[in-house]
Amino acid sequence: MTLDKQDKKLLELKTTPYKHQLDILEDTWNREYYAILWEMGVGKSKLCIDTVASLFIKDRINGFLIIAPKGVYLNWYYEEIEKHMPDQIDYAIGYWSAIMRKHEEYQARSVMIPENGTLDILLVNIEALRSKRAFEFTSIFLKQHEALTCIDESSTIKSPKAIQTKSCLKLGKLSSYRRIMTGTPITQSPLDLFSQFQFLKQGLLGFTNFTAFKSFYAEQTQIRMGQRSFMKVTGFRNIDVLKERMATHSSRITKEEALDLPDKVFSHLYVMLTGKQKQVYDAVLNDAFVMLNKQEESGELTITNVLTALVKIQQVTCGHCKDDEGKVCEIESNRVEALLSRLKELGDKKVIIWCAFRHDVELITAAISKEFPDKSYVTYKGGQNNDERIKALDLFKYKDCQFMISTSAASKGLTLVECCANIYFSMSYNLENFLQSQDRTHRIGQERVVTYDLMMAKDTIDEKIVKTLEKKKDLAESVLTGWRDLFEVS
Numbered sequence: 499m500t501l502d503k504q505d506k507k508l509l510e511l512k513t514t515p516y517k518h519q520l521d522i523l524e525d526t527w528n529r530e531y532y533a534i535l536w537e538m539g540v541g542k543s544k545l546c547i548d549t550v551a552s553l554f555i556k557d558r559i560n561g562f563l564i565i566a567p568k569g570v571y572l573n574w575y576y577e578e579i580e581k582h583m584p585d586q587i588d589y590a591i592g593y594w595s596a597i598m599r600k601h602e603e604y605q606a607r608s609v610m611i612p613e614n615g616t617l618d619i620l621l622v623n624i625e626a627l628r629s630k631r632a633f634e635f636t637s638i639f640l641k642q643h644e645a646l647t648c649i650d651e652s653s654t655i656k657s658p659k660a661i662q663t664k665s666c667l668k669l670g671k672l673s674s675y676r677r678i679m680t681g682t683p684i685t686q687s688p689l690d691l692f693s694q695f696q697f698l699k700q701g702l703l704g705f706t707n708f709t710a711f712k713s714f715y716a717e718q719t720q721i722r723m724g725q726r727s728f729m730k731v732t733g734f735r736n737i738d739v740l741k742e743r744m745a746t747h748s749s750r751i752t753k754e755e756a757l758d759l760p761d762k763v764f765s766h767l768y769v770m771l772t773g774k775q776k777q778v779y780d781a782v783l784n785d786a787f788v789m790l791n792k793q794e795e796s797g798e799l800t801i802t803n804v805l806t807a808l809v810k811i812q813q814v815t816c817g818h819c820k821d822d823e824g825k826v827c828e829i830e831s832n833r834v835e836a837l838l839s840r841l842k843e844l845g846d847k848k849v850i851i852w853c854a855f856r857h858d859v860e861l862i863t864a865a866i867s868k869e870f871p872d873k874s875y876v877t878y879k880g881g882q883n884n885d886e887r888i889k890a891l892d893l894f895k896y897k898d899c900q901f902m903i904s905t906s907a908a909s910k911g912l913t914l915v916e917c918c919a920n921i922y923f924s925m926s927y928n929l930e931n932f933l934q935s936q937d938r939t940h941r942i943g944q945e946r947v948v949t950y951d952l953m954m955a956k957d958t959i960d961e962k963i964v965k966t967l968e969k970k971k972d973l974a975e976s977v978l979t980g981w982r983d984l985f986e987v988s
Contacts, residue, residue: 509555511548512584516942518756519545522749527552531676531698533652533748538681538934539913539941540756543574546648546677547582553646554587554617559674561612561643562619563636565666566650568595570911571621572884574650576891577913579619593621594632595884606635612643624654627665640672649697651910652678653930656690658708663693670697681937685930686972688715688734691744703743715740753940760947762940766964767921767953769836771815775829779814779958786811787985804981805927808959809855815955816924818857826857833953834865837923840951841870841901848894848917851903852935854924856880862903862923875901878908909935915943921951925963929972959984 515523519541526532527549534542553559564574575593583589590613592606609618620639626632640647647669649655655663670676676698684690692711695702705711712718717733753759771779786807793799813819817831841849853859859877866875876890876899887907893899895916902908902917909931917939925932940948954960962984 509548509552510584510586511551513544513582515544515548516541516756518751519548523548523552528556528558530674531702531747533683533695533698533744534677534679535683535748536679536681536751536756537753538937539759539944540681540751540753541942542679542681543578543650544582546679547578549677550617550646551584551587553675555584559644559646560617561609561639561645562589562617563639563645563647563669563673564619564621564650565624565627565636565647565669566621567654567910568623568625568907570650571595571623572888573911573913574621576888587617588615589617589619591619591621593623594626594635595623596626596629596632597883610639610642618643624649624662624666627669628661633665633668636669637672640669644674646675646677647673648677648679649694650679652680652694652697653682653685653690655693655697656685658693658696666697667693682930682933687731688737688740689731691740695744695747698747702747703740757942759940759942759944762936762948762950764950764952764968767836767840767951768956769831769833769953771955771958772830772832775814775817775831778819778829779811779955782811782814782819783959783985790981799981808927808963808984811959812924812963813855813857815958815960816855816858817861818855828861833923833955834861836953837862837921838865838869840921841866844919846900847919848899849901849919849921850908850914850917850939851901852909852920852922852925853879853903853905854926856905858924859903859905866901866903870900873901874899875903878902878904880905880907882907906931906935908938912938913941913943914938915941918944918946918948919951920949921953923953925952925960925967927963927966929967929970932967933970 523545534545536542550559550562564571566574571593575591579591590609592609593602594606606620609620612618622632622636627636649666655666657663678694678697683694689712691703692708700706703711705714715734715736716731717735718729719732721728721730790799790804790807793803810819814829817833818826818828821827851862853862856879859879863875863877876893878887878890894902895914906926906928920939936950952964954964
């Protein structure tokens with residue numbers, strides 16, 4: 499590939515690009531800022547790496563900073579860079595996480611001083627940027643290099659007041675080139691776009707101030723709850739203006755437009771509550787309803803209160819709950835048995851079992867160990883260190899390991915096309931996690947139909963949550979004014 503026919507330096511791409519990747523690369527490789535808002539699995543990471551390679555080969559940059567969530571940034575380290583970085587480019591790589599061991603910190607510091615002919619790459623866990631030490635380390639890297647900074651899963655900076663958002667905006671000002679990447683730029687409302695595009699360039703969407711941005715694009719009304727009042731967003735306006743401003747600096751490509759992928763097939767896997775489970779469920783549901791009703795009347799109702807109540811009710815449908823002292827108590831349930839039955843039907847297929855709660859993982863691993871003693875499994879969840887996660891991925895992707903039991907920790911950044919079967923043992927209210935998790939197995943490289951079994955207890959809150967997510971509506975966005983609807987199960 500030649501970026502400049504008059505230039506003697508030619509870039510030899512390591513992996514062959516799809517047409518959409520090549521077209522956008524040739525159009526945007528030397529732009530100072532750009533938003534890659536492609537659906538999951540369409541090839542955003544390759545475009546970004548090819549852009550970095552193009553800039554490096556033209557002597558425009560000597561550094562590459564990748565900021566990504568936990569569970570995603572190491573995927574760049576162990577897969578994406580090695581897979582797509584052209585062989586003609588020498589590079590050094592290190593990463594910085596929230597908890598650093600001595601050898602990891604030594605490796606990260608090795609990329610701080612530029613060397614002629616070497617591209618220095620630093621990967622940073624975005625959660626780590628909440629700390630002063632990580633922010634200062636990353637700032638020094640950018641001050642020492644002419645660098646392109648990319649925020650992967652840029653919806654993580656959608657909140658203007660968040661510490662990690664403020665840190666990223668400051669880092670953007672130190673970067674020679676900037677990119678944002680996400681398949682879900684809007685997880686709740688168009689207001690999510692402000693900080694993401696502000697990172698690219700201040701005022702890129704017409705405003706440098708979030709309050710002014712919100713006033714221009716959102717319709718608001720005052721809501722009173724007891725003695726408390728707040729401004730609620732009731733709708734949006736000037737969306738054509740927003741789209742026009744975005745279009746100049748971004749591209750949106752769907753799977754249907756870019757790839758010939760097999761279908762997604764969804765099915766509902768219903769489970770009946772046991773007698774004991776129904777008693778506990780009704781009691782917890784009633785207590786939550788009474789509590790939330792009182793909070794609404796007193797003006798103390800918050801999104802956090804509603805979502806906390808939903809979590810407690812959901813846990814009961816999964817076969818466990820916490821007592822007043824915070825101890826987990828298991829309840830007789832049909833859910834695990836239904837899961838095992840489905841796993842038998844799937845035969846020797848690799849399966850990802852998605853869970854909303856860590857105790858779900860414990861229940862499932864115990865049951866699989868007993869029911870399938872000759873088959874292996876791995877877990878991928880919060881609380882595991884990097885080495886444990888890397889080993890789990892290696893076993894599941896490349897070895898004879900049939901089951902991965904995961905929380906939302908695996909929902910972003912990973913490519914798991916070795917698997918074509920997904921079971922959602924339990925589901926959270928987070929729309930972004932639901933959409934992202936689907937596309938771990940449905941992306942470039944997948945050649946089989948991908949199935950998704952959504953487990954839910956009949957006539958419970960499970961059904962409401964599943965239906966809300968299937969309609970691609972964010973539950974957290976509407977709970978304050980519509981929480982009662984979730985409790986009314988037909």
